[in-house]
Amino acid sequence: MAININSKLCDSRESRLGSITGFSGSLNDLKQDLSCGGGCVENKGRCFSQASSCPSNCALGQLSGINDAAIVHHGPSGCAATAIGISSNYDLLAGALGRDRSHFAYTCTDMKEADTVFGSIETLKEVILETYHRYHPKVIFIGASCVSGVIGEDLEGLLDDFKGEIDIPIAPVHCEGFKSQIWATGFDLAQHAILKYIVKPPQKKSNKVNIYGFTQGLSWNTRSDIKQMLGAIGLEATYLPASASVEELEHLSEAVATVTTCSTLGSYLGIGLEKAYGVPFVRSLPPHGIVGFEDYARQLAKIVGKEAEMEAYLQKERDFYLPKLEKVKEKLRGKRAVIAMGPGFGANYTRILQEFGIKIEHLLAWHLDKQYDDGKQPTALKYLTENSPNNFNYSVNDLQNYEFMNILNNVKPDVFVSRHPGSTVWAMKIGVPAYCVYDEYNSFGYRGTLRFAQTLLDIITNRSFAENLSKHVRLPYSKWWMEQKYDALYEGSEVKELVDVK
Numbered sequence: 181m182a183i184n185i186n187s188k189l190c191d192s193r194e195s196r197l198g199s200i201t202g203f204s205g206s207l208n209d210l211k212q213d214l215s216c217g218g219g220c221v222e223n224k225g226r227c228f229s230q231a232s233s234c235p236s237n238c239a240l241g242q243l244s245g246i247n248d249a250a251i252v253h254h255g256p257s258g259c260a261a262t263a264i265g266i267s268s269n270y271d272l273l274a275g276a277l278g279r280d281r282s283h284f285a286y287t288c289t290d291m292k293e294a295d296t297v298f299g300s301i302e303t304l305k306e307v308i309l310e311t312y313h314r315y316h317p318k319v320i321f322i323g324a325s326c327v328s329g330v331i332g333e334d335l336e337g338l339l340d341d342f343k344g345e346i347d348i349p350i351a352p353v354h355c356e357g358f359k360s361q362i363w364a365t366g367f368d369l370a371q372h373a374i375l376k377y378i379v380k381p382p383q384k385k386s387n388k389v390n391i392y393g394f395t396q397g398l399s400w401n402t403r404s405d406i407k408q409m410l411g412a413i414g415l416e417a418t419y420l421p422a423s424a425s426v427e428e429l430e431h432l433s434e435a436v437a438t439v440t441t442c443s444t445l446g447s448y449l450g451i452g453l454e455k456a457y458g459v460p461f462v463r464s465l466p467p468h469g470i471v472g473f474e475d476y477a478r479q480l481a482k483i484v485g486k487e488a489e490m491e492a493y494l495q496k497e498r499d500f501y502l503p504k505l506e507k508v509k510e511k512l513r514g515k516r517a518v519i520a521m522g523p524g525f526g527a528n529y530t531r532i533l534q535e536f537g538i539k540i541e542h543l544l545a546w547h548l549d550k551q552y553d554d555g556k557q558p559t560a561l562k563y564l565t566e567n568s569p570n571n572f573n574y575s576v577n578d579l580q581n582y583e584f585m586n587i588l589n590n591v592k593p594d595v596f597v598s599r600h601p602g603s604t605v606w607a608m609k610i611g612v613p614a615y616c617v618y619d620e621y622n623s624f625g626y627r628g629t630l631r632f633a634q635t636l637l638d639i640i641t642n643r644s645f646a647e648n649l650s651k652h653v654r655l656p657y658s659k660w661w662m663e664q665k666y667d668a669l670y671e672g673s674e675v676k677e678l679v680d681v682k
Protein backbone atom coordinates (compact mmCIF):
# COMPACT_ATOMS: atom_id res chain seq x y z
CA MET A 181 0.00 0.00 0.00
CA ALA A 182 1.45 3.39 -0.99
CA ILE A 183 2.20 5.91 1.74
CA ASN A 184 -0.28 8.76 2.07
CA ILE A 185 1.27 11.33 4.41
CA ASN A 186 -2.08 13.08 4.86
CA SER A 187 -3.83 10.00 6.12
CA LYS A 188 -4.91 10.04 9.76
CA LEU A 189 -3.62 6.53 10.34
CA CYS A 190 -0.59 4.52 9.40
CA ASP A 191 -1.53 0.85 9.45
CA SER A 192 0.54 -1.90 11.05
CA ARG A 193 3.35 -3.63 9.16
CA GLU A 194 1.30 -6.82 9.21
CA SER A 195 -1.52 -5.23 7.21
CA ARG A 196 0.55 -2.86 5.01
CA LEU A 197 3.53 -5.07 4.21
CA GLY A 198 2.44 -8.59 5.16
CA SER A 199 5.24 -8.69 7.76
CA ILE A 200 5.40 -11.69 10.06
CA THR A 201 6.82 -12.72 13.45
CA GLY A 202 7.08 -16.49 13.01
CA PHE A 203 8.96 -18.51 10.38
CA SER A 204 11.23 -21.52 10.59
CA GLY A 205 13.22 -22.87 7.69
CA SER A 206 16.36 -22.07 5.76
CA LEU A 207 17.57 -19.15 3.67
CA ASN A 208 16.78 -21.14 0.53
CA ASP A 209 13.26 -21.86 1.78
CA LEU A 210 12.78 -18.17 2.36
CA LYS A 211 14.16 -17.28 -1.06
CA GLN A 212 11.76 -19.68 -2.69
CA ASP A 213 8.80 -18.40 -0.67
CA LEU A 214 9.68 -14.78 -1.44
CA SER A 215 9.95 -15.50 -5.16
CA CYS A 216 6.16 -15.62 -5.43
CA GLY A 217 5.88 -12.00 -4.34
CA GLY A 218 6.09 -12.84 -0.64
CA GLY A 219 2.64 -14.39 -0.55
CA CYS A 220 4.03 -17.85 0.19
CA VAL A 221 5.74 -16.76 3.42
CA GLU A 222 3.06 -17.48 5.98
CA ASN A 223 3.19 -16.45 9.60
CA LYS A 224 3.71 -19.33 12.05
CA GLY A 225 1.78 -18.46 15.17
CA ARG A 226 3.18 -19.36 18.57
CA CYS A 227 1.14 -21.06 21.25
CA PHE A 228 3.60 -19.73 23.80
CA SER A 229 5.33 -16.37 23.80
CA GLN A 230 7.77 -14.63 26.10
CA ALA A 231 7.58 -10.88 26.57
CA SER A 232 8.40 -8.82 23.52
CA SER A 233 8.05 -5.08 22.99
CA CYS A 234 5.29 -2.63 22.17
CA PRO A 235 5.06 -0.30 19.15
CA SER A 236 4.35 2.70 21.40
CA ASN A 237 7.73 2.20 23.01
CA CYS A 238 9.34 2.47 19.57
CA ALA A 239 7.19 5.32 18.26
CA LEU A 240 7.42 7.55 21.30
CA GLY A 241 11.03 6.60 21.89
CA GLN A 242 11.90 7.86 18.41
CA LEU A 243 9.91 11.07 18.77
CA SER A 244 11.39 11.73 22.20
CA GLY A 245 14.73 12.21 20.52
CA ILE A 246 13.55 15.50 19.02
CA ASN A 247 15.03 18.12 21.32
CA ASP A 248 12.23 20.68 21.37
CA ALA A 249 9.28 18.26 21.25
CA ALA A 250 6.96 17.22 24.07
CA ILE A 251 5.24 13.86 24.40
CA VAL A 252 1.89 13.57 26.14
CA HIS A 253 1.29 9.86 26.66
CA HIS A 254 -2.44 9.24 26.94
CA GLY A 255 -2.57 6.03 28.93
CA PRO A 256 -1.82 4.42 32.27
CA SER A 257 1.45 5.52 33.82
CA GLY A 258 2.87 2.01 33.28
CA CYS A 259 2.85 2.59 29.51
CA ALA A 260 4.98 5.69 30.04
CA ALA A 261 7.71 3.72 31.82
CA THR A 262 9.56 3.95 28.52
CA ALA A 263 10.31 7.58 29.39
CA ILE A 264 12.80 6.55 32.07
CA GLY A 265 15.51 5.38 29.71
CA ILE A 266 14.64 7.90 27.04
CA SER A 267 15.22 10.95 29.21
CA SER A 268 18.71 10.11 30.31
CA ASN A 269 19.90 8.81 26.91
CA TYR A 270 18.75 11.80 24.91
CA ASP A 271 19.81 14.29 27.58
CA LEU A 272 23.31 12.84 27.38
CA LEU A 273 23.27 12.98 23.59
CA ALA A 274 22.10 16.60 23.53
CA GLY A 275 24.73 17.48 26.13
CA ALA A 276 27.48 15.84 24.06
CA LEU A 277 26.36 17.77 20.99
CA GLY A 278 25.92 21.04 22.89
CA ARG A 279 22.24 21.26 21.98
CA ASP A 280 19.43 22.77 24.03
CA ARG A 281 16.94 20.22 25.39
CA SER A 282 15.31 22.35 28.04
CA HIS A 283 11.95 22.38 26.20
CA PHE A 284 11.62 18.61 26.01
CA ALA A 285 8.99 16.98 28.24
CA TYR A 286 7.41 13.55 28.57
CA THR A 287 4.11 13.72 30.43
CA CYS A 288 1.32 11.21 30.95
CA THR A 289 -2.41 11.36 31.66
CA ASP A 290 -2.13 8.43 34.09
CA MET A 291 -5.42 6.82 33.06
CA LYS A 292 -7.15 4.87 35.79
CA GLU A 293 -9.88 2.24 35.87
CA ALA A 294 -12.69 4.81 36.07
CA ASP A 295 -11.32 6.51 32.93
CA THR A 296 -11.97 3.35 30.97
CA VAL A 297 -15.67 3.84 31.69
CA PHE A 298 -16.05 7.63 31.58
CA GLY A 299 -13.16 8.53 29.25
CA SER A 300 -10.51 11.10 30.05
CA ILE A 301 -10.35 13.54 27.16
CA GLU A 302 -10.73 16.44 29.62
CA THR A 303 -7.67 15.24 31.54
CA LEU A 304 -5.79 14.94 28.27
CA LYS A 305 -6.64 18.55 27.38
CA GLU A 306 -5.45 19.75 30.79
CA VAL A 307 -2.16 17.86 30.49
CA ILE A 308 -1.56 19.20 26.97
CA LEU A 309 -2.15 22.78 28.15
CA GLU A 310 0.03 22.37 31.23
CA THR A 311 2.82 20.79 29.16
CA TYR A 312 2.65 23.60 26.62
CA HIS A 313 2.73 26.42 29.16
CA ARG A 314 5.36 24.86 31.37
CA TYR A 315 7.90 23.68 28.75
CA HIS A 316 7.21 25.77 25.61
CA PRO A 317 7.92 22.94 23.11
CA LYS A 318 7.73 23.42 19.33
CA VAL A 319 5.49 20.38 18.80
CA ILE A 320 3.37 18.16 21.04
CA PHE A 321 2.90 14.49 20.16
CA ILE A 322 -0.07 12.76 21.78
CA GLY A 323 0.84 9.10 22.21
CA ALA A 324 -2.09 6.68 22.25
CA SER A 325 -2.10 3.51 24.36
CA CYS A 326 -4.10 0.30 24.41
CA VAL A 327 -6.45 1.81 26.96
CA SER A 328 -7.16 5.06 25.10
CA GLY A 329 -7.53 3.03 21.89
CA VAL A 330 -9.93 0.45 23.33
CA ILE A 331 -12.31 3.09 24.70
CA GLY A 332 -12.08 5.04 21.43
CA GLU A 333 -10.74 8.38 22.68
CA ASP A 334 -10.99 10.84 19.79
CA LEU A 335 -7.49 12.30 19.63
CA GLU A 336 -8.02 14.14 16.35
CA GLY A 337 -11.33 15.54 17.58
CA LEU A 338 -9.72 17.63 20.30
CA LEU A 339 -7.27 19.44 18.01
CA ASP A 340 -9.81 22.15 17.13
CA ASP A 341 -10.26 22.96 20.82
CA PHE A 342 -6.73 24.37 20.94
CA LYS A 343 -7.05 26.70 17.96
CA GLY A 344 -6.07 30.23 19.04
CA GLU A 345 -4.60 28.94 22.29
CA ILE A 346 -1.72 26.72 21.13
CA ASP A 347 0.12 27.83 18.01
CA ILE A 348 2.36 24.76 17.53
CA PRO A 349 1.52 21.45 15.82
CA ILE A 350 -0.29 18.91 18.00
CA ALA A 351 0.20 15.49 16.50
CA PRO A 352 -1.74 12.37 17.54
CA VAL A 353 0.34 9.20 17.22
CA HIS A 354 -1.80 6.06 17.02
CA CYS A 355 0.64 3.71 18.69
CA GLU A 356 -1.82 1.54 20.58
CA GLY A 357 0.14 -1.54 21.65
CA PHE A 358 -2.48 -4.02 20.44
CA LYS A 359 -2.25 -2.62 16.92
CA SER A 360 0.79 -4.66 15.93
CA GLN A 361 2.90 -7.52 17.19
CA ILE A 362 5.85 -5.94 15.42
CA TRP A 363 7.44 -3.18 17.45
CA ALA A 364 8.98 -1.73 14.28
CA THR A 365 5.48 -0.57 13.35
CA GLY A 366 6.24 2.13 15.93
CA PHE A 367 9.05 3.47 13.71
CA ASP A 368 6.53 4.00 10.91
CA LEU A 369 4.02 5.64 13.25
CA ALA A 370 6.64 8.12 14.46
CA GLN A 371 7.77 8.90 10.91
CA HIS A 372 4.17 9.28 9.75
CA ALA A 373 3.63 11.91 12.46
CA ILE A 374 6.81 13.75 11.39
CA LEU A 375 5.75 13.68 7.73
CA LYS A 376 2.15 14.68 8.39
CA TYR A 377 2.58 17.33 11.05
CA ILE A 378 6.12 18.76 10.82
CA VAL A 379 7.76 18.51 7.39
CA LYS A 380 6.97 21.54 5.21
CA PRO A 381 6.99 21.75 1.40
CA PRO A 382 10.44 22.76 0.06
CA GLN A 383 11.32 26.42 -0.50
CA LYS A 384 14.79 25.75 -1.95
CA LYS A 385 17.19 22.83 -2.45
CA SER A 386 19.93 22.31 0.15
CA ASN A 387 23.13 20.23 0.14
CA LYS A 388 21.88 18.20 3.10
CA VAL A 389 21.47 14.45 3.34
CA ASN A 390 18.78 13.23 5.73
CA ILE A 391 20.38 10.47 7.79
CA TYR A 392 17.73 8.59 9.72
CA GLY A 393 19.24 6.47 12.45
CA PHE A 394 19.38 5.55 16.11
CA THR A 395 22.54 6.75 17.82
CA GLN A 396 23.82 9.53 15.58
CA GLY A 397 27.40 8.36 15.11
CA LEU A 398 28.85 9.71 18.32
CA SER A 399 30.62 6.51 19.37
CA TRP A 400 34.07 5.97 17.92
CA ASN A 401 33.91 9.46 16.46
CA THR A 402 32.12 8.06 13.41
CA ARG A 403 30.72 11.49 12.67
CA SER A 404 34.12 12.54 11.38
CA ASP A 405 34.09 9.56 8.94
CA ILE A 406 30.59 10.47 7.77
CA LYS A 407 31.61 14.11 7.38
CA GLN A 408 34.62 13.12 5.29
CA MET A 409 32.64 10.81 3.04
CA LEU A 410 29.86 13.33 2.43
CA GLY A 411 32.39 16.17 2.17
CA ALA A 412 34.08 14.33 -0.71
CA ILE A 413 30.96 14.98 -2.80
CA GLY A 414 30.02 18.37 -1.31
CA LEU A 415 27.24 17.20 1.00
CA GLU A 416 26.43 17.64 4.68
CA ALA A 417 24.42 15.52 7.13
CA THR A 418 21.19 16.20 8.95
CA TYR A 419 21.02 13.57 11.69
CA LEU A 420 17.57 12.56 12.78
CA PRO A 421 15.48 12.07 14.75
CA ALA A 422 17.65 12.00 17.90
CA SER A 423 18.80 15.49 18.90
CA ALA A 424 17.23 17.03 15.82
CA SER A 425 15.23 20.24 16.19
CA VAL A 426 11.72 20.79 14.86
CA GLU A 427 13.18 23.42 12.52
CA GLU A 428 15.56 20.86 11.00
CA LEU A 429 12.68 18.44 10.49
CA GLU A 430 10.62 21.12 8.77
CA HIS A 431 13.28 21.29 6.03
CA LEU A 432 13.68 17.55 5.32
CA SER A 433 11.88 18.04 1.99
CA GLU A 434 14.72 20.29 0.77
CA ALA A 435 17.41 17.62 1.11
CA VAL A 436 19.42 16.06 -1.72
CA ALA A 437 18.54 12.55 -0.55
CA THR A 438 17.50 10.41 2.41
CA VAL A 439 19.65 7.56 3.67
CA THR A 440 19.32 5.29 6.65
CA THR A 441 21.61 3.00 8.60
CA CYS A 442 18.76 0.52 8.91
CA SER A 443 16.01 0.19 6.34
CA THR A 444 13.78 -1.56 8.90
CA LEU A 445 13.96 1.72 10.79
CA GLY A 446 14.04 4.45 8.16
CA SER A 447 12.30 3.20 5.02
CA TYR A 448 8.91 4.75 5.82
CA LEU A 449 10.32 8.26 6.08
CA GLY A 450 12.58 7.78 3.05
CA ILE A 451 9.81 6.47 0.83
CA GLY A 452 7.33 9.03 2.22
CA LEU A 453 9.66 11.97 1.46
CA GLU A 454 10.34 10.60 -2.00
CA LYS A 455 6.67 10.21 -2.81
CA ALA A 456 5.47 13.50 -1.32
CA TYR A 457 8.38 15.80 -2.22
CA GLY A 458 10.61 13.94 -4.70
CA VAL A 459 13.57 13.58 -2.31
CA PRO A 460 15.42 10.46 -3.56
CA PHE A 461 15.55 7.58 -1.06
CA VAL A 462 18.86 5.73 -1.39
CA ARG A 463 17.95 2.03 -1.55
CA SER A 464 21.50 0.79 -1.28
CA LEU A 465 22.84 -1.80 1.10
CA PRO A 466 23.36 -0.23 4.52
CA PRO A 467 26.81 1.39 4.96
CA HIS A 468 28.35 -1.47 6.94
CA GLY A 469 31.11 -3.79 5.88
CA ILE A 470 33.03 -3.16 2.68
CA VAL A 471 30.37 -4.21 0.19
CA GLY A 472 27.64 -2.26 1.97
CA PHE A 473 29.67 0.90 2.47
CA GLU A 474 30.80 1.06 -1.14
CA ASP A 475 27.29 0.48 -2.46
CA TYR A 476 25.93 3.22 -0.18
CA ALA A 477 28.67 5.71 -1.08
CA ARG A 478 28.38 5.07 -4.83
CA GLN A 479 24.59 5.32 -4.95
CA LEU A 480 24.69 8.57 -3.01
CA ALA A 481 27.42 9.98 -5.29
CA LYS A 482 25.37 9.04 -8.36
CA ILE A 483 22.47 11.20 -7.18
CA VAL A 484 24.68 14.31 -7.22
CA GLY A 485 26.71 13.25 -10.28
CA LYS A 486 30.00 13.04 -8.36
CA GLU A 487 30.96 9.41 -8.96
CA ALA A 488 34.60 10.25 -9.85
CA GLU A 489 35.12 12.24 -6.62
CA MET A 490 33.66 9.40 -4.59
CA GLU A 491 35.83 6.78 -6.33
CA ALA A 492 38.94 8.83 -5.50
CA TYR A 493 37.88 8.99 -1.84
CA LEU A 494 37.10 5.24 -1.69
CA GLN A 495 40.41 4.28 -3.28
CA LYS A 496 42.39 6.27 -0.73
CA GLU A 497 40.53 4.60 2.13
CA ARG A 498 40.85 1.14 0.60
CA ASP A 499 44.61 1.50 0.23
CA PHE A 500 44.93 2.34 3.91
CA TYR A 501 42.50 -0.09 5.56
CA LEU A 502 42.09 -3.18 3.37
CA PRO A 503 45.59 -4.66 3.88
CA LYS A 504 45.04 -4.45 7.65
CA LEU A 505 41.60 -6.02 7.32
CA GLU A 506 42.96 -8.94 5.26
CA LYS A 507 45.28 -9.90 8.12
CA VAL A 508 42.38 -10.13 10.61
CA LYS A 509 40.20 -12.00 8.11
CA GLU A 510 42.82 -14.73 7.85
CA LYS A 511 42.23 -15.50 11.53
CA LEU A 512 38.45 -15.31 11.36
CA ARG A 513 38.06 -17.53 8.32
CA GLY A 514 36.13 -20.72 9.04
CA LYS A 515 34.70 -19.64 12.41
CA ARG A 516 31.00 -20.31 12.94
CA ALA A 517 28.35 -17.81 14.03
CA VAL A 518 24.70 -17.43 14.97
CA ILE A 519 23.14 -14.00 14.44
CA ALA A 520 19.98 -12.53 15.98
CA MET A 521 18.79 -9.02 15.11
CA GLY A 522 16.05 -7.04 13.45
CA PRO A 523 15.53 -8.19 9.85
CA GLY A 524 17.50 -5.34 8.26
CA PHE A 525 20.51 -5.50 10.56
CA GLY A 526 20.40 -9.31 10.61
CA ALA A 527 20.72 -9.64 6.83
CA ASN A 528 23.30 -6.90 6.91
CA TYR A 529 25.54 -8.41 9.60
CA THR A 530 25.25 -11.83 8.02
CA ARG A 531 26.76 -10.34 4.86
CA ILE A 532 29.56 -8.68 6.86
CA LEU A 533 30.49 -11.87 8.71
CA GLN A 534 30.46 -13.70 5.39
CA GLU A 535 32.86 -11.05 4.05
CA PHE A 536 35.15 -12.07 6.92
CA GLY A 537 34.94 -15.72 5.88
CA ILE A 538 32.80 -16.70 8.88
CA LYS A 539 30.25 -19.45 8.31
CA ILE A 540 26.72 -18.50 9.32
CA GLU A 541 24.86 -21.38 10.96
CA HIS A 542 21.61 -19.66 11.83
CA LEU A 543 20.09 -16.21 11.39
CA LEU A 544 17.19 -15.18 13.60
CA ALA A 545 15.31 -12.06 12.56
CA TRP A 546 13.07 -10.31 15.10
CA HIS A 547 10.43 -10.11 12.38
CA LEU A 548 10.34 -10.34 8.58
CA ASP A 549 9.37 -7.60 6.13
CA LYS A 550 8.66 -9.22 2.79
CA GLN A 551 8.62 -5.77 1.20
CA TYR A 552 8.61 -2.07 2.05
CA ASP A 553 6.03 0.58 1.22
CA ASP A 554 7.36 0.94 -2.33
CA GLY A 555 6.64 -2.75 -2.98
CA LYS A 556 10.36 -3.59 -3.16
CA GLN A 557 12.09 -6.33 -1.21
CA PRO A 558 14.54 -5.09 1.47
CA THR A 559 17.92 -4.68 -0.27
CA ALA A 560 20.05 -6.42 2.37
CA LEU A 561 17.76 -9.49 2.40
CA LYS A 562 17.66 -9.64 -1.39
CA TYR A 563 21.45 -9.42 -1.56
CA LEU A 564 21.74 -12.22 0.98
CA THR A 565 19.37 -14.59 -0.80
CA GLU A 566 21.26 -14.01 -4.06
CA ASN A 567 24.85 -14.02 -2.79
CA SER A 568 25.17 -16.12 0.35
CA PRO A 569 27.98 -18.68 -0.09
CA ASN A 570 26.05 -21.27 1.92
CA ASN A 571 22.51 -22.10 2.87
CA PHE A 572 21.74 -21.78 6.59
CA ASN A 573 18.85 -21.92 9.00
CA TYR A 574 16.67 -18.85 8.99
CA SER A 575 13.96 -18.22 11.52
CA VAL A 576 11.79 -15.32 12.55
CA ASN A 577 11.55 -14.74 16.24
CA ASP A 578 10.35 -11.60 18.03
CA LEU A 579 12.93 -11.68 20.80
CA GLN A 580 11.79 -15.09 22.03
CA ASN A 581 14.87 -15.93 24.06
CA TYR A 582 13.80 -19.48 24.72
CA GLU A 583 13.95 -20.24 21.00
CA PHE A 584 17.42 -18.94 20.37
CA MET A 585 18.72 -20.57 23.56
CA ASN A 586 17.64 -23.88 22.11
CA ILE A 587 19.33 -23.04 18.81
CA LEU A 588 22.57 -21.90 20.44
CA ASN A 589 22.68 -25.05 22.52
CA ASN A 590 22.33 -27.21 19.42
CA VAL A 591 24.66 -25.26 17.17
CA LYS A 592 27.33 -24.25 19.72
CA PRO A 593 28.82 -21.53 17.50
CA ASP A 594 32.14 -19.75 18.02
CA VAL A 595 30.26 -16.50 18.51
CA PHE A 596 26.73 -15.15 18.88
CA VAL A 597 26.21 -11.68 17.40
CA SER A 598 23.04 -9.91 18.43
CA ARG A 599 21.71 -6.37 18.55
CA HIS A 600 19.50 -6.24 21.58
CA PRO A 601 21.13 -6.06 24.99
CA GLY A 602 18.77 -8.54 26.65
CA SER A 603 19.77 -11.28 24.22
CA THR A 604 23.56 -11.55 24.35
CA VAL A 605 23.66 -12.21 28.07
CA TRP A 606 21.79 -15.48 27.56
CA ALA A 607 24.36 -16.82 25.13
CA MET A 608 27.10 -16.04 27.63
CA LYS A 609 25.22 -18.06 30.23
CA ILE A 610 25.71 -21.22 28.20
CA GLY A 611 29.34 -20.45 27.43
CA VAL A 612 28.91 -18.95 23.95
CA PRO A 613 30.93 -15.73 23.54
CA ALA A 614 28.59 -12.98 22.42
CA TYR A 615 28.74 -9.51 20.97
CA CYS A 616 25.99 -6.90 21.11
CA VAL A 617 25.99 -4.60 18.08
CA TYR A 618 24.41 -1.77 20.04
CA ASP A 619 25.98 1.04 18.03
CA GLU A 620 24.50 1.26 14.55
CA TYR A 621 27.82 2.67 13.27
CA ASN A 622 29.79 -0.21 14.72
CA SER A 623 31.01 -1.34 11.30
CA PHE A 624 30.52 1.85 9.28
CA GLY A 625 32.98 2.23 6.43
CA TYR A 626 36.48 0.82 6.23
CA ARG A 627 37.65 1.96 9.66
CA GLY A 628 34.54 0.62 11.40
CA THR A 629 34.71 -2.69 9.53
CA LEU A 630 38.33 -3.20 10.57
CA ARG A 631 37.49 -2.34 14.18
CA PHE A 632 34.53 -4.74 14.17
CA ALA A 633 36.65 -7.58 12.74
CA GLN A 634 39.30 -7.01 15.42
CA THR A 635 36.65 -6.98 18.17
CA LEU A 636 35.13 -10.22 16.91
CA LEU A 637 38.54 -11.86 16.89
CA ASP A 638 39.14 -10.72 20.48
CA ILE A 639 35.79 -12.12 21.57
CA ILE A 640 36.28 -15.46 19.83
CA THR A 641 39.78 -15.99 21.13
CA ASN A 642 39.17 -14.79 24.70
CA ARG A 643 36.41 -17.17 25.72
CA SER A 644 37.20 -17.82 29.35
CA PHE A 645 34.67 -15.37 30.81
CA ALA A 646 31.70 -16.98 29.02
CA GLU A 647 32.97 -20.48 29.78
CA ASN A 648 33.45 -19.75 33.49
CA LEU A 649 30.11 -17.99 33.73
CA SER A 650 28.31 -20.99 32.25
CA LYS A 651 29.64 -23.19 35.05
CA HIS A 652 27.87 -21.07 37.68
CA VAL A 653 24.52 -20.35 36.04
CA ARG A 654 21.30 -22.24 36.59
CA LEU A 655 19.10 -21.84 33.53
CA PRO A 656 15.32 -21.44 33.71
CA TYR A 657 15.03 -23.82 30.73
CA SER A 658 14.74 -27.57 31.12
CA LYS A 659 17.22 -30.04 29.63
CA TRP A 660 14.33 -31.41 27.56
CA TRP A 661 13.76 -28.02 25.96
CA MET A 662 17.40 -27.26 25.36
CA GLU A 663 17.84 -30.55 23.48
CA GLN A 664 14.83 -30.15 21.16
CA LYS A 665 15.78 -29.73 17.50
CA TYR A 666 13.74 -27.82 15.01
CA ASP A 667 16.46 -26.68 12.66
CA ALA A 668 15.59 -27.31 9.06
CA LEU A 669 19.10 -28.32 8.07
CA TYR A 670 20.32 -30.39 10.97
CA GLU A 671 20.67 -34.07 10.49
CA GLY A 672 17.99 -36.07 12.24
CA SER A 673 15.76 -33.04 12.57
CA GLU A 674 12.10 -33.78 12.05
CA VAL A 675 10.33 -30.74 13.41
CA LYS A 676 10.23 -27.80 11.02
CA GLU A 677 7.65 -25.67 12.75
CA LEU A 678 7.80 -23.79 16.01
CA VAL A 679 7.50 -26.20 18.90
CA ASP A 680 4.79 -26.22 21.51
CA VAL A 681 6.22 -26.01 25.03
CA LYS A 682 4.81 -28.63 27.36
Ligand code: SF4
Nearest residue numbers: 234236259325326357
Ligand atom coordinates in the same frame (compact mmCIF):
# COMPACT_ATOMS: atom_id res chain seq x y z
S1 SF4 B 1 0.35 0.60 24.95
FE1 SF4 B 1 -0.52 -1.41 25.47
S2 SF4 B 1 1.09 -2.93 25.02
FE2 SF4 B 1 2.04 -0.88 25.08
S3 SF4 B 1 2.79 -0.64 27.20
FE3 SF4 B 1 0.73 0.27 27.14
S4 SF4 B 1 -0.69 -1.40 27.70
FE4 SF4 B 1 1.30 -2.35 27.19
